[in-house]
Amino acid sequence: MEKRLQEVLRGEEGNYILPFFWQHGESEEKLREMMGAVQDSGIGAVCVESRPHPDFVGPGWWRDMDVIMDEARKRGMRVWVLDDAHFPSGYCNGRVEDKSIYSKRYLDHYTVDAVGPQAGTSFLISLEEGEELIGVVAAKRTGPEAGTLETPVDITEYVRGNAVYWDVPEGYWNVIVVKTTFSGTGRKKYINTVDAAAVRFFLDTVYEPHWNHYKEDFGSTFAGFFSDEPELGNCSGEYGHNAVIGQPDMRLPWGEELDGMVKELWGTDSVIRLAALWSRFGDMTRQARYEYMNMVTDLYGKNFCGQVGEWCDAHNVEYIGHVIEDCGTHARLGLGTGHFFKALWGQHMSGIDVVLQQIRPGYDRNEFYNIGGKGTYNGTFFHYGLAKMGASLGHLDPKKKGRTMCEVYGAYGWSEGLKLMKWLTDHMLVRGINWFVPHAFTGGDFPDPDCPPHFYAWGNNPQYPWFSCLCRYMNRMSHLLNGGRHSAGIALLYTAEMEWLGAYQPFEETGRLLAENQLDYEVIPLGLLETSRISSGKMLVGKEEFETLVIPECAYIPEELAEWLLDAASEGFPVIFAGSLPTAVESGWREAERFYGWKNEGARTDKQDKMAGECLKKGSAAEWNHLVKVEEAHMSDDSGSFYSCACGEESRLLAYLDAVMERDIFCENTSPYLRYYHYKHQNGDFIFFFNEAPFLSVESVITLKGYAPGTENACWYDAFENRLGPVQRDNDGKIMLRLAPGEASVLYLGEPQEQLPRCKEVRRGRVMELDDGWRLAFRSFKEKAFAGNRGLAEAYDEKSGKAGASAGAASGRLYNITAAEGMEEFAGTIRYEADFMWDPDRDGEMLSIDFGVVYETLEVWLNGEKKAVRIAPPYSCSITGVVKGKNRLTVYVTNTLVHKYRDFFSVTMPVEGSGLLGPVRAKGYWE
Known part of the structure; x- marks a missing residue:
C-alpha cells in the first residue's frame, strides 16, 4: 500500500494548515487560550496577523509574540508571520516618507495638439517639483480619433529650458511629453516594489527584527513569512481590476533600474517607445507594451518576491503568500503585479486567496453580485482560472515542491458554515491546492465585526466543536496530495502576454470547457515553454x-x-x-x-x-x-x-484533443459538474472526484487510462471517516461512480496483488420512515444545557410563546426552525430524539440512515453511543449497535450564527434554514 495512505490510516498525517491569528494586543491568558483552541481544532501552526495590532515591531508586539512562540514550542506547533503592519504588504510599517528614495515613482505623460505647417512654434514643458523630463515625441494624427498616430519623431533635442522649440509640419500632430513623477494615485507611504533598494529597506524594517528576536527558532518553531497582496501600485483602484496597459490617463511604474533596462533594450528609440505605451503606433505600440510589461514584471519578480525569497532562504525559513488575482488583475498593473507566475516565482509555495464570497456553488458560468450587492464577480475566473493557475505554478516551479497554498473562508459572513467550508475545501483540493490558510481565529472580543466567520469566537461559534472534523479531513487529503506528481x-x-498585445480570450474560458468534459490541465506561462x-x-x-x-x-x-x-x-x-x-x-x-x-x-x-x-x-x-x-x-x-x-467551436476543440491524446478518465454519462484530480506516488495513484453541483447527482461508469476493466487493485478512500471501502463495478468490470451533490471521494489505485477491500454481499431488511414522532430540545450558542424535551408542535409552542404553530410543527412533522415565528434569531443546536422498535434478526443488524435535508452540522447517536458526524452533504451514514426492542436515535443539528448576528457580509448570501428537515429514512441490512 502506498506509504502516504498507510500514514493517514494510522493518523500520522502531517500538518498543512496555518490559519490567521489576528492580534489586537490581547492578554497573555487569551493568547494562550487561543493557541490551545487552534491545536484542539487539529491544526499544527498559526500565521500571526499584525494588521489590527497597535504596536507592530514594537515592545507590545514582541511581548505578544514571545507568548505565542512560547506556547508554540510547548505544543510542537509552528509560527508564520504576516509581514507588515497594514494590508497590503509593502507598507513597511509606515516608515516610507513621501518622495523618498524608497517611495513610489511613476512614469507619466501629457499630450498637446498642434496643426501645421507652422514655423517658430514652441511647447511648454510642465515639470513639478521632483519631476524629471524623459523626452518629447511628435507624431502625426491619422484620423479624428485621439491617440491614433504615425511617423513618431523624437524631438527631445529641441528642448531648451522649460520649452521645446519645433516647427510643426503640415497636418495634425500630437506633441507628447514623457516625464517621471512622485505624484500619483498609488498608495501613500508604500515602497516602490520594482526597486531593489526599497525592498531591501522593507526587509530591514520587518524581517531583520524578527530574525534578531527569534533566530534560534528560525527553521523550526518559526516557519517563515507571509506576504498579503503586494502590488505594483501605480494606481489604487480607480480602474478597479482593469488596470490594463494602455489606459491614456494612467501613470505607470518607474524606477532607476527600469530606466536602465529601457535604455539598454530600446536605445535611441526609448522615448518613442515610452510614448507608445499610451498612444497607438500600430505594431510598435504592441511591441512596446509587451516589452515594457515584461521589464516591469521581471523587476517585480526579481526585486520584491525574489529578493524576499532569497533572504528567507539564507535564514532557513520559507516565504509564502499571494497577490490580488481577481478577474484578470493577476495580469495587470495597479492592484496587480502584472504576471502571476513571475510575481510568485521567488516564493517557496505558490499561493492564492478566496475571500468575500468570490467562489459560490453553482455560479461558475455567471457573473454574480459581490459584497454590497452592486459590483459583480466573474464566476468563470474564480471557478476555472484561479485555483488552477495557482496549483500549476506549484507544480511547475521546482522550488515549490508541488505545494500551493490558499487563504480561504474569509469574509463570507456568518452565513458560511462548515457545509460551505467543506465544499470550498474540496473545490480547492480537486484543483491541486494542498496547503491552507483558514481565515480566521481572532483575538478580538465577541462578536468581532471584522470579516466573520471566526472559528472559535471564544466558544461562541456553535459549530466550533465540529471544526476539527473539517481540519482533520483537510490534513488527511493534503497529506495524500503532497510529495507526488500531478x-x-x-x-x-x-x-x-496575449492581453498586453491586444484582443484575447482569458485562459479560464477554455479551462471551463476542459473541466466540464473531465479534461485536466496545467496553466503554463510562455516563459516556461522555453x-x-x-x-x-x-x-x-x-x-x-x-x-x-x-x-x-x-x-x-x-x-x-x-x-x-x-x-x-x-x-x-x-x-x-x-x-x-x-x-x-x-x-x-x-x-x-x-x-x-x-x-x-x-x-x-x-x-x-x-x-x-x-x-x-x-x-x-x-x-x-x-x-x-x-x-x-x-x-x-x-x-x-x-x-x-x-x-x-467547442466541439471541434474537443475532437482535436481526442485525436492527439488519450483521456485520463472517461465518463459514459455527461457530467459537467464532475471534477477530478489525478495524483501519482511511487507505489500508488489517487484520483480525487468531486461533484460540484449544488443539486444534481453524478452517476456514471468510468474508464481509467492504463487500467483495464476488472483490474482488482482499486478501492475507495473516505478521508472524512478515514477508512477504505470497496469499488462497485458494472457487468463489464468498469468502476461505478456515484456522488451526491457536493460529495467527494478518493479512488486509490494500488499495486498488483495488494489486499484491498472487496464488495460484500448485502441483504436488505426493513425500511422505516422517521418524519414524525421526534422530541426536540434547544440550546442556544450562549447556553450550556438544552431546554425542553417536547414533541415537535409542543417544542415550537414552548419556544415561541405563540398560540399557533407552523404547518410542520402543528402536524408533528419536521420543519425549518428559524422560519417559525419567534424563532427567527435562534442560533445554536437542536436535539432531536426518536424511539423505534427493531429486531436485528428480522429487520437487519445494521442501519443505513439518510437524513435528507439538514442545516447544517449533524451528529448522530444511537442508544447513548456516538456514531457519526456529518458537516456537509450527503447527510447519511451506516451505523451498528441496534438492539432488539426499543432503540433511541438522537440527532444534534447545529446552524450558524447568521440568524442572530446578521452581519454586513451575509446580506449578499442566501441564508439557509435551520434544523433537520428530512425526509429521514432508515434501512436495515446484513453483510
Missing part, C-alpha cells in the same frame, strides 16, 4: 509531462512564442488553437532567457537552441505570419502539428 495531459497557455523539452512527441516541464498545448483564442502572439511553435512543430508536438491562428508581433524580448534563466539551467537541448537561433535569423514572426496566411486559405481539420478552431 498527472495532466494538457498544457493551457497563460494569457497575460524551459521545456520535447521528447517522443511530448513536452516535459520539470516533472510534468504534456501531450498537447492549447492556446486560447487571441489576435496576437509575441515573436518568441512563434519561434517556439515553429520549433515544436519540427519536433512533432501538437498545438491546438482554440480559435483562428494569431498574428505574430516582432520583438527583441526573450522572456525565458531573461527571467527564468533557461540557458543557465540547461533545460533545452543543443538542437533546440540551434533551431531557435535559426528561426531568429530567418525572422520567425514573418515566417509564422506567412504560415498563418497559408493555413487560413487552406484550413482543414488536420493541419499537421497545428490544429485551429477557426470559429472557436
Whole structure:
C-alpha cells in the first residue's frame, strides 16, 4: 500500500494548515487560550496577523509574540508571520516618507495638439517639483480619433529650458511629453516594489527584527513569512481590476533600474517607445507594451518576491503568500503585479486567496453580485482560472515542491458554515491546492465585526466543536496530495502576454470547457515553454509531462512564442488553437532567457537552441505570419502539428484533443459538474472526484487510462471517516461512480496483488420512515444545557410563546426552525430524539440512515453511543449497535450564527434554514 495512505490510516498525517491569528494586543491568558483552541481544532501552526495590532515591531508586539512562540514550542506547533503592519504588504510599517528614495515613482505623460505647417512654434514643458523630463515625441494624427498616430519623431533635442522649440509640419500632430513623477494615485507611504533598494529597506524594517528576536527558532518553531497582496501600485483602484496597459490617463511604474533596462533594450528609440505605451503606433505600440510589461514584471519578480525569497532562504525559513488575482488583475498593473507566475516565482509555495464570497456553488458560468450587492464577480475566473493557475505554478516551479497554498473562508459572513467550508475545501483540493490558510481565529472580543466567520469566537461559534472534523479531513487529503506528481495531459497557455498585445480570450474560458468534459490541465506561462523539452512527441516541464498545448483564442502572439511553435512543430508536438491562428508581433524580448534563466539551467537541448537561433535569423514572426496566411486559405481539420478552431467551436476543440491524446478518465454519462484530480506516488495513484453541483447527482461508469476493466487493485478512500471501502463495478468490470451533490471521494489505485477491500454481499431488511414522532430540545450558542424535551408542535409552542404553530410543527412533522415565528434569531443546536422498535434478526443488524435535508452540522447517536458526524452533504451514514426492542436515535443539528448576528457580509448570501428537515429514512441490512 502506498506509504502516504498507510500514514493517514494510522493518523500520522502531517500538518498543512496555518490559519490567521489576528492580534489586537490581547492578554497573555487569551493568547494562550487561543493557541490551545487552534491545536484542539487539529491544526499544527498559526500565521500571526499584525494588521489590527497597535504596536507592530514594537515592545507590545514582541511581548505578544514571545507568548505565542512560547506556547508554540510547548505544543510542537509552528509560527508564520504576516509581514507588515497594514494590508497590503509593502507598507513597511509606515516608515516610507513621501518622495523618498524608497517611495513610489511613476512614469507619466501629457499630450498637446498642434496643426501645421507652422514655423517658430514652441511647447511648454510642465515639470513639478521632483519631476524629471524623459523626452518629447511628435507624431502625426491619422484620423479624428485621439491617440491614433504615425511617423513618431523624437524631438527631445529641441528642448531648451522649460520649452521645446519645433516647427510643426503640415497636418495634425500630437506633441507628447514623457516625464517621471512622485505624484500619483498609488498608495501613500508604500515602497516602490520594482526597486531593489526599497525592498531591501522593507526587509530591514520587518524581517531583520524578527530574525534578531527569534533566530534560534528560525527553521523550526518559526516557519517563515507571509506576504498579503503586494502590488505594483501605480494606481489604487480607480480602474478597479482593469488596470490594463494602455489606459491614456494612467501613470505607470518607474524606477532607476527600469530606466536602465529601457535604455539598454530600446536605445535611441526609448522615448518613442515610452510614448507608445499610451498612444497607438500600430505594431510598435504592441511591441512596446509587451516589452515594457515584461521589464516591469521581471523587476517585480526579481526585486520584491525574489529578493524576499532569497533572504528567507539564507535564514532557513520559507516565504509564502499571494497577490490580488481577481478577474484578470493577476495580469495587470495597479492592484496587480502584472504576471502571476513571475510575481510568485521567488516564493517557496505558490499561493492564492478566496475571500468575500468570490467562489459560490453553482455560479461558475455567471457573473454574480459581490459584497454590497452592486459590483459583480466573474464566476468563470474564480471557478476555472484561479485555483488552477495557482496549483500549476506549484507544480511547475521546482522550488515549490508541488505545494500551493490558499487563504480561504474569509469574509463570507456568518452565513458560511462548515457545509460551505467543506465544499470550498474540496473545490480547492480537486484543483491541486494542498496547503491552507483558514481565515480566521481572532483575538478580538465577541462578536468581532471584522470579516466573520471566526472559528472559535471564544466558544461562541456553535459549530466550533465540529471544526476539527473539517481540519482533520483537510490534513488527511493534503497529506495524500503532497510529495507526488500531478498527472495532466494538457498544457493551457497563460494569457497575460496575449492581453498586453491586444484582443484575447482569458485562459479560464477554455479551462471551463476542459473541466466540464473531465479534461485536466496545467496553466503554463510562455516563459516556461522555453524551459521545456520535447521528447517522443511530448513536452516535459520539470516533472510534468504534456501531450498537447492549447492556446486560447487571441489576435496576437509575441515573436518568441512563434519561434517556439515553429520549433515544436519540427519536433512533432501538437498545438491546438482554440480559435483562428494569431498574428505574430516582432520583438527583441526573450522572456525565458531573461527571467527564468533557461540557458543557465540547461533545460533545452543543443538542437533546440540551434533551431531557435535559426528561426531568429530567418525572422520567425514573418515566417509564422506567412504560415498563418497559408493555413487560413487552406484550413482543414488536420493541419499537421497545428490544429485551429477557426470559429472557436467547442466541439471541434474537443475532437482535436481526442485525436492527439488519450483521456485520463472517461465518463459514459455527461457530467459537467464532475471534477477530478489525478495524483501519482511511487507505489500508488489517487484520483480525487468531486461533484460540484449544488443539486444534481453524478452517476456514471468510468474508464481509467492504463487500467483495464476488472483490474482488482482499486478501492475507495473516505478521508472524512478515514477508512477504505470497496469499488462497485458494472457487468463489464468498469468502476461505478456515484456522488451526491457536493460529495467527494478518493479512488486509490494500488499495486498488483495488494489486499484491498472487496464488495460484500448485502441483504436488505426493513425500511422505516422517521418524519414524525421526534422530541426536540434547544440550546442556544450562549447556553450550556438544552431546554425542553417536547414533541415537535409542543417544542415550537414552548419556544415561541405563540398560540399557533407552523404547518410542520402543528402536524408533528419536521420543519425549518428559524422560519417559525419567534424563532427567527435562534442560533445554536437542536436535539432531536426518536424511539423505534427493531429486531436485528428480522429487520437487519445494521442501519443505513439518510437524513435528507439538514442545516447544517449533524451528529448522530444511537442508544447513548456516538456514531457519526456529518458537516456537509450527503447527510447519511451506516451505523451498528441496534438492539432488539426499543432503540433511541438522537440527532444534534447545529446552524450558524447568521440568524442572530446578521452581519454586513451575509446580506449578499442566501441564508439557509435551520434544523433537520428530512425526509429521514432508515434501512436495515446484513453483510
